[in-house]
Amino acid sequence: MRILGKKIKSNIFNDSYFELESWKKVYRKTLLIPQISPSRKNAHRDNLVLIHTIRDIKDDNSPFFNGRAEDIIATWDIVSSSLIRMQSSCYDRSQWADVGFILAAPPQNIIGTFHKDVWFPNHAGNQSWENKNSYSLSDRYFLGINKSYNNAKVRKYIKSAMPDQTYASMMSPERLISESDGVYHNEVLIVGKKDINTYADFPPTDRVKVCGIYFYYERGQNHKLPQYQQNRELIEKLKQHNPDLPVIEHSVWGGELSAFSW
Numbered sequence: 001m002r003i004l005g006k007k008i009k010s011n012i013f014n015d016s017y018f019e020l021e022s023w024k025k026v027y028r029k030t031l032l033i034p035q036i037s038p039s040r041k042n043a044h045r046d047n048l049v050l051i052h053t054i055r056d057i058k059d060d061n062s063p064f065f066n067g068r069a070e071d072i073i074a075t076w077d078i079v080s081s082s083l084i085r086m087q088s089s090c091y092d093r094s095q096w097a098d099v100g101f102i103l104a105a106p107p108q109n110i111i112g113t114f115h116k117d118v119w120f121p122n123h124a125g126n127q128s129w130e131n132k133n134s135y136s137l138s139d140r141y142f143l144g145i146n147k148s149y150n151n152a153k154v155r156k157y158i159k160s161a162m163p164d165q166t167y168a169s170m171m172s173p174e175r176l177i178s179e180s181d182g183v184y185h186n187e188v189l190i191v192g193k194k195d196i197n198t199y200a201d202f203p204p205t206d207r208v209k210v211c212g213i214y215f216y217y218e219r220g221q222n223h224k225l226p227q228y229q230q231n232r233e234l235i236e237k238l239k240q241h242n243p244d245l246p247v248i249e250h251s252v253w254g255g256e257l258s259a260f261s262w
Contacts, residue, residue, distance in 0.1 A: 012111070012168040014200050022172040023107040026050070026083075030104035033211040034246060048173050050081045050188055051214050053100030054234065068241050069101050070210040076192035078111075078141075079103070079208065080120055082185045083176055086250075098216045099231050099238075102248065104209040105190045108202040111141075112189035113171045115179035116161035120189055141167045141189075213238055216250045 026048050033049075052073070054062065063072050073079055081103055112120070120141075162169065167189060171179075180186040191198065196205040213235060217228050235247060 012170050013198060016170045016199060017201060019170045019172045020107040020110070020199060020202060022174065023105075023110055026173050027104050027106055030102065030211050031209060033102060033104075033248070034244070047086050048083055048177060049086055049214075050083055050103045050105055050190070051100040052079055052081045052103055053097035053214075054238075055097035055099075064101075064241070065237055066241070069238070069245075070208070073101075073103075073192045073208050073210065074194065078120065079190040079192045081105070081188045081190055083113075083173055083180070083188055085177055086248075098227070099234050100214045101210045101238075101245075102212040102214050103190065104211050105188075106206040106208070108198050109191045109205045109208060110170070110188060111191060111198060112167045112169055112187075113173075113176050114161055114169065114187045115176060115181070116184040117187050118158060118162050118167065120167060120187065210242070210245065213242065213245050213247045214250065215247055216252070219251050219253050 029047050030049050054064065112118075161184075176186055176188070190208060191205045192208060194205050194207050198205060215231060215235060217231065218224055239245070239247075
């Protein structure tokens with residue numbers, strides 16, 4: 001396809017049927033999380049889930065402190081998330097921060113998958129210092145223009161994470177988790193708003209469900225206790241508007257052995 005005169009190597013919206021069918025399995029299993037009792041937590045062992053993480057929140061500056069998470073996400077054009085495996089034997093970090101929301105994203109809402117962070121400009125065309133441009137986000141999506149496009153080092157890094165130089169790239173969840181190396185978190189782009197036509201042979205985008213609060217921490221690390229306490233306080237704030245969400249704790253020993261509890 002050609003966008004703004006540039007040829008883009010992508011047939012994502014016509015040729016992603018099998019990948020989307022794989023993402024449908026992740027979606028259906030994630031929807032079950034709020035219904036699972038703590039005594040049956042092993043029913044989700046080794047399941048893959050999408051997480052939108054929250055970090056660097058100061059002075060109550062997050063919209064999640066002012067409303068229900070699911071309602072807020074429903075107003076966003078694009079949501080950045082990471083795919084992790086809820087396994088209890090070994091641990092490979094693939095999320096950006098320690099606390100986040102577990103998302104059940106309909107497969108047709110997923111429009112980009114990458115084994116590294118690709119610095120997607122979620123708020124392009126909507127920043128206070130920019131002229132309003134309703135096409136800016138889609139232009140940057142197809143052309144692969146990241147948050148720090150003018151930074152040469154960032155451009156070099158993005159080229160390794162996004163060789164086709166477009167955010168219109170799709171792989172199955174199994175392939176994504178296998179290509180994620182545990183050093184860099186992966187990134188999955190999700191359309192937050194419903195009723196947007198994306199893929200051929202699939203319905204329009206639907207509401208993204210929030211199914212839990214994710215909390216990662218390392219056990220036996222006394223020097224990390226202050227961060228642990230800060231994250232606990234963050235979770236309590238998030239629970240004020242999301243009292244029905246289970247908190248799923250992911251504890252790790254020595255950077256290798258992990259376990260889930262809720």
